[in-house]
Amino acid sequence: MKIINDYLRYIEAKDAPLSSNVFxxxxxxxxxxxxxxxxxxxxxxxxxxxxKSIIISHFHxxxxxxLKFFIDDEYDLYIGDYTYKILGYxxxxxxxxxxxxxxxxxxxxxxxxxxxGSLGVIINNEYLLIGDSLDGNKNGFNVSLLNEExxxxxxxxxxxILNGHNNEILNKKDVIDxxxxxxxxxxxxxxxxxxxxxxxx
Numbered sequence: 228m229k230i231i232n233d234y235l236r237y238i239e240a241k242d243a244p245l246s247s248n249v250f251x252x253x254x255x256x257x258x259x260x261x262x263x264x265x266x267x268x269x270x271x272x273x274x275x276x277x278x279k280s281i282i283i284s285h286f287h288x289x290x291x292x293x294l295k296f297f298i299d300d301e302y303d304l305y306i307g308d309y310t311y312k313i314l315g316y317x318x319x320x321x322x323x324x325x326x327x328x329x330x331x332x333x334x335x336x337x338x339x340x341x342x343x344g345s346l347g348v349i350i351n352n353e354y355l356l357i358g359d360s361l362d363g364n365k366n367g368f369n370v371s372l373l374n375e376e377x378x379x380x381x382x383x384x385x386x387x388i389l390n391g392h393n394n395e396i397l398n399k400k401d402v403i404d405x406x407x408x409x410x411x412x413x414x415x416x417x418x419x420x421x422x423x424x425x426x427x428x
Contacts, residue, residue: 228272229394234330235350240392241266245289247391249273250356252348254328261348261356262391265292273297280326282334283317284358285342286310290391305334307344320346335383338375340368355385359392361402367421370413377406 230236238249246264249272260281263273270293273279280303283291291310304317311319318324326332333349339360348356360376363369380403388397412424 231354231389231396235354237389238264238269238272239394240264241268246292247284247290247358248389248393250348250389251276252330252332252350254326254330254332256328259326259328259330259332259348262290262358263293263297265289269293270296274300280305282346282348283307283310284347284356284360284391285345286313287342287359290358305346307336307346309342309344311344335379337379338372340364340366340372340376349383349385352384353386355380355383355388355399357388357390359390361388361390361406363420363422366419367425368409369419370410370417373406373410373420377403377410380406 228236228238234253236251240246240248244265246266246269247262249264249269250261252259257278257280258276260273260279262284265288282305286309305320306317308319308321311317320334322336324334331351335347337345337347337360339345341359341362341364345358345360386399388402409420409425413420
């Protein structure tokens, strides 16, 4: 378990099985869990938490597989619309939703190339938890979605970004600069920026 500050800690991502970071945000009434991963250790740690709310960044197995082990638990579940199509239950967030519980959480929809209907969470206007929204997909980065994502990341109020598969605390400006550099490699009339164009960035 990695501790970031008095309200934010996380269980590190694993490779076997592939399992995302699991973020635990301490509120007064609830612990807010951002992604539940897919490995046994994450599952067991989440099971110990009595009062919890769960937010899933997107529908990929490494971020939400463990949900099936919490079917009998009582908790609020916040998901994007594509995740709802797979699960069939939960509170769908299509734009923004705010929670105040000793910590301020803003659950937001994030356009990106990696997964449709992705969510992120801003905590106390300091940290943005973003899942895999900084990643591309098998084709690279969708030009239109990348442009929307950059605009949103500029507009939002936060200082640092934490993503789903590494331990780095990223600075807002550095992330936006990198995404803008990728966006600058777009080619007219091409919907994707392929990895071949950004390999040496």
